[in-house]
Amino acid sequence: MDDARTSSLANDQAGYRGLRDWIEKVDDLGELLRIDNASWDAEMGSITQMMTEKSRGNAPALLFDNVPGYDQGFRTLYGSLSSVRRVALTLGLPLEHERKVDIVRRYYDRMQDMELIPPKFVETGPVMENIMEGDDIDVLKFPVPRHHEQDKARYIGTANCVITQDPDNGSFNCGTYRNQVYDAKTIGCQITEGKHGRIHRDKYFERGEECKFVILVGE
Template sequence: MTKSTLDETVGYRGLREWLEHSERFGELLKIDGAHWDTEMGAITHMMTEKSRGQAPAILFDNIPGYPAGFRTLYGQFSSIKRVALTLGLPLEHARKVDIVKAYHERIRTLKPLPPKIVETGPVLENVITGDDCDVLMFPVPRHHEADKARFIGTADGVITLDPDEGWYNVGAYRSQVYDGKTIGCQITEGKHGRIHRDKYFERGESMKVVILCGQDPLLFMLSASPLPDGISEIDFMGGLRGEPVECVRGPFTGFPIPADCEIAIEGEMVPGQVLPEGPFGEWMGYYSDDSVPRPYVNVKTILHRNNPILCCAPQHKPVDETGLLKGIAGAAEVWRALDACGIPDVLGVWNHEAGPATRFTVVQIIQRYPGHSRNALHIAANCQGGAYAGKWTVVVDEDIDAGDLDQVLWAMSTRFDPMTDIDLIQKAWASKRDPLWLPGNFNNRILVDACIPYDMKLKKTFPTVVDVSAELRAKIKAKWTNLQFPGF
């Protein structure tokens, strides 16, 4: 394990080293004896929902009916410090947007690195094939009381191979358990794994998949992030680390599987084979998708480490443990698109935790020309990283912290005119997880320009903000060192 202090960047490799760091920060809670049937899910939900980015990761052990050591991990990303640890960034950040900025800087010049194939690794400590496969050998949870089934895949990474281009995608797609050898894989329209699957099925071919259900948190974070088409999350992870990810070849699929991962399930999806999937407590906070016939995975091989850790991430009404993940990794992808389209002086992007994923995205700019704010709005709302199932996109000036909802609401309340500062987008990329999805699976969304009108900014006719100057703040702090000002 590499050296670490709280104000330093920490290097770690693999989930187990990540857990050691989290424990040292005081951010790992170990719980014994919780049942797989709703108890682990409820504990995590109740620990996270009002935690404001302070909840611990939770490692459950001694789960009734399972051998000691067969553990589950919840809440990987419910604190900014653990997101920073995962991304290899400094652990402390004054504002939430600063961590997006730091990550955005890192990925700007990143060169993906293909994996290094190795002969063996911990994931091959146990190799189970054919009739011996039983995914219920792991303490697979039912997260919420109204979930119909147990889900082995939530904080997972589903590896698929593009049949035309030959690149491997890894996406976090949920996986319901039907029986020990049959599991679901719900991939939404437009997601990379779905595009891969559609290509195979259109040709009448089966699609091989690997479902990682316990892996390096960085790979889970990237699997849940909207990376551009054609970029493998495994290569991206290698690029971020500056060293290739060591992978073994899956015995059934031949796909690269991270050698240190906890659990990898290989199988295939066959065109025409469907089973009712769901209902499952969804990321928008509702049971909005009910039960729908969907393709499933025939399990062929199970690989796992000794004393495996099954990673889980239940979704629910805000705030859930993936709010920060989407706020940070998803926002960096929106920022990348703004850069790619040449939008100058972007200072911050934040996907607010209570507006799941990109439902409430705020972009902070220094206005440089008339129409700059509208440019930023339309790109943020419609780039690949921002378009899926969005609802509100808001642009604010440089003095408004994009990650501070109080400041954003103040700008929306004082710098915005409902007649001229709203644009609407119709027939946008939607999700049936949205309770208000429209026929044809579209949605409508709203763009809010909460910047000072540019001509008033230029002419300096917009009223002066009531504030304390930086100079007076510094003087007061120096004079009254005993006073603790919140936020400083």
């Protein structure tokens, strides 16, 4: 990619809205590989592993579409953060960083004077356009992958965001925890000891209460 194109992308890189826009910007960077007709059953994971192992730390993001048994547009994204530039893009940092340590230092510096953004409650938006409730719920409507041949199940949550709320003080936590799909209407959430999501969960369970949480996938 020429310097002028890189400079233009660097100036515009902080403005992405959601995963679809992020994918377009990664495509503009030349770091997106589109793959059709890969199976959800270990094939996506195998392709990603091979691409990552031979890339020497600069593998492209892999966007799988036309998954057998699913409609076009029901896609799966792998390797979103497998390059330094994509990490920079995701964090809203300049794209010229070439070393991981530079990303860490720059983000650490920015966090020192970070201003919190209050939530905005809305009544409309993309997140409300497709709603499934009750008997209509079917998690397996999506090409949920079994990542590895030794996995015993399919996992919809790996690069996800799980939101829980502390029942004592009302504070929220966002964490990344694995979500196994047991059937079309049942998802498990594995949270190891010491994590804030686990602390919240244990508080509810100790009281004999349900622990409600939100799983964000593909946003």
